[in-house]
Amino acid sequence: MTSTLDTSALDGTDNHLVRPGTQEYDEARTLWNGMIDRRPALIVQPASTEDVAAAVRWAAEAGQPVAVKGGGHSAPGYSMCDDGVVIDLSRIDHADVDPVTCTARLGGGALLGDLDRATAEHELVVPAGAVSHTGAGGLILGGGFGHLMRKHGLSIDSLVGATVVLADGRVVDADEQTEPDLFWALRGGSGNFGIVTEFRLRCHPFGREVYVCAPIVELQHARAALEIWRREMVDAPDELTWNNFFRGAPAIEGFEWVPEHLREQPVLMMPMIWAGDPADGRREIEARLALLDGLVSASTGGVMPFVELQSLFDEVFAHGRRHYAKAGFLTGLPDEVLDVLIEAMHRLPHHASQIELMRLGGAVARVPAEATAFPHRTADWPFNLIGLWDDPAQDPEVRQWVRDLYAALEPHATGGAYVNYAGGEEAGGSRSAYGDGVGGRTWDRLVALKRRYDPTNLFRFNANLAPAE
Numbered sequence: 281m282t283s284t285l286d287t288s289a290l291d292g293t294d295n296h297l298v299r300p301g302t303q304e305y306d307e308a309r310t311l312w313n314g315m316i317d318r319r320p321a322l323i324v325q326p327a328s329t330e331d332v333a334a335a336v337r338w339a340a341e342a343g344q345p346v347a348v349k350g351g352g353h354s355a356p357g358y359s360m361c362d363d364g365v366v367i368d369l370s371r372i373d374h375a376d377v378d379p380v381t382c383t384a385r386l387g388g389g390a391l392l393g394d395l396d397r398a399t400a401e402h403e404l405v406v407p408a409g410a411v412s413h414t415g416a417g418g419l420i421l422g423g424g425f426g427h428l429m430r431k432h433g434l435s436i437d438s439l440v441g442a443t444v445v446l447a448d449g450r451v452v453d454a455d456e457q458t459e460p461d462l463f464w465a466l467r468g469g470s471g472n473f474g475i476v477t478e479f480r481l482r483c484h485p486f487g488r489e490v491y492v493c494a495p496i497v498e499l500q501h502a503r504a505a506l507e508i509w510r511r512e513m514v515d516a517p518d519e520l521t522w523n524n525f526f527r528g529a530p531a532i533e534g535f536e537w538v539p540e541h542l543r544e545q546p547v548l549m550m551p552m553i554w555a556g557d558p559a560d561g562r563r564e565i566e567a568r569l570a571l572l573d574g575l576v577s578a579s580t581g582g583v584m585p586f587v588e589l590q591s592l593f594d595e596v597f598a599h600g601r602r603h604y605a606k607a608g609f610l611t612g613l614p615d616e617v618l619d620v621l622i623e624a625m626h627r628l629p630h631h632a633s634q635i636e637l638m639r640l641g642g643a644v645a646r647v648p649a650e651a652t653a654f655p656h657r658t659a660d661w662p663f664n665l666i667g668l669w670d671d672p673a674q675d676p677e678v679r680q681w682v683r684d685l686y687a688a689l690e691p692h693a694t695g696g697a698y699v700n701y702a703g704g705e706e707a708g709g710s711r712s713a714y715g716d717g718v719g720g721r722t723w724d725r726l727v728a729l730k731r732r733y734d735p736t737n738l739f740r741f742n743a744n745l746a747p748a749e
């Protein structure tokens with residue numbers, strides 16, 4: 281492996297090389313999902329776009345497949361390979377905001393917390409995910425769901441340009457005018473087309489604080505609460521994010537308000553967040569909370585700094601736990617589906633595992649489906665079945681719980697899946713991420729562009745669009 285890799289072509293670049301057999305190597309190959317244990321021949325940590333280009337040219341010439349690591353949060357572990365070369369972008373993590381042009385320049389290896397902190401300083405925001413240690417790279421390239429998406433769209437809807445190292449080592453800037461096909465493909469096509477060393481993102485004016493509320497509903501009342509949620513979310517204002525997390529109620533710092541008897545017990549958490557003036561948020565959210573009167577066992581609410589909200593779930597989703605997930609979109613929410621979800625909660629295998637049921641719509645649905653490579657714009661109800669646990673002995677049980685639940689939901693699902701939630705084993709594989717959306721045209725265009733930009737499939741560790749398909 282390493283002994284056969286001649287890296288002399290990288291001499292004179294600022295690529296830090298991490299080789300097997302060192303503690304540094306073991307740290308660098310560790311991903312968020314504790315089930316992934318892969319050993320690349322070499323991990324390259326570039327400091328600049330030029331270093332990335334040199335590393336790509338070298339790896340291609342050496343015939344080495346290349347995995348690209350952003351924040352390392354890919355559930356199936358796409359950012360780490362056995363043998364081959366990993367280009368780890370963790371040193372390219374700048375987050376610079378220009379308040380005059382309202383744009384952010386974000387390094388390809390930056391984390392969401394870097395972005396949120398940099399934008400908040402200027403009372404700006406870029407809509408992105410909800411856990412601050414998630415990598416921005418993978419999240420943006422797959423679409424980018426988050427608390428603000430109904431108001432401000434997916435992360436890709438705020439992407440205005442990107443610097444990309446292509447499979448042949450060329451560096452290009454992609455935006456609506458230059459390389460428009462590539463720019464289209466980057467907005468949903470995941471890591472298939474090249475290595476993004478810098479994202480340029482439009483920022484949106486946003487106060488530093490938001491109004492939030494987190495009601496907890498016990499399972500015997502979950503059906504009634506979900507019926508109200510289903511009705512209310514059909515034409516809810518864009519500012520309102522109101523999602524469902526079936527899980528064990530957290531028993532960690534920040535959740536001291538959860539009553540003792542509910543901690544780590546299966547419940548339905550229904551957090552509401554108002555992406556606008558907190559005073560409006562209080563009024564709007566309290567009105568909805570009143571609809572749940574008699575169904576809520578515990579609740580907390582108030583004004584909170586947005587950056588704090590963005591890291592509230594960091595520990596819930598701490599690094600290193602075992603993880604297995606399947607995801608999709610429901611075509612509707614008939615009573616039968618609600619009952620399937622509630623029934624599964626009576627068999628929750630671990631308190632950290634969870635079922636997420638969300639509502640898209642709003643700004644996400646107003647972007648035409650063909651404008652970007654994210655084809656699920658009009659799929660209203662995303663779900664994410666997350667197995668999260670610690671003991672390897674529980675692997676079969678948790679996997680089976682996820683698989684059984686997915687199978688029960690399949691008849692009510694579109695067959696598509698959000699590429700960043702997909703666990704890699706959904707029916708249809710990569711096709712579920714891009715597949716039949718927009719009459720299959722997204723898939724066809726992506727496959728054609730993959731042939732153009734990466735004909736040898738150098739970038740294959742992702743929801744792959746193999747050129748041969």
Ligand SMILES: Cc1cc2nc3c(=O)[nH]c(=O)nc-3n(C[C@H](O)[C@H](O)[C@H](O)COP(=O)(O)OP(=O)(O)OC[C@H]3O[C@@H](n4cnc5c(N)ncnc54)[C@H](O)[C@@H]3O)c2cc1C
Binds near residue numbers: 353354470701741
């Ligand atoms: C705790 C947790 C919370 C999450 N929350 C959300 C959420 O709120 N919203 C949401 O939409 N998703 C969320 N996700 C899913 C998340 O979007 C994906 O896991 C995403 O892949 C993470 O990106 P990453 O850079 O950390 O991943 P990595 O594992 O580093 O990479 C994932 C894929 O993207 C590619 N990639 C990464 N960076 C680049 C780059 N700069 N250029 C080219 N290719 C690149 C990699 O090669 C790989 O194929 C969450 C995941 C976790 C584990």
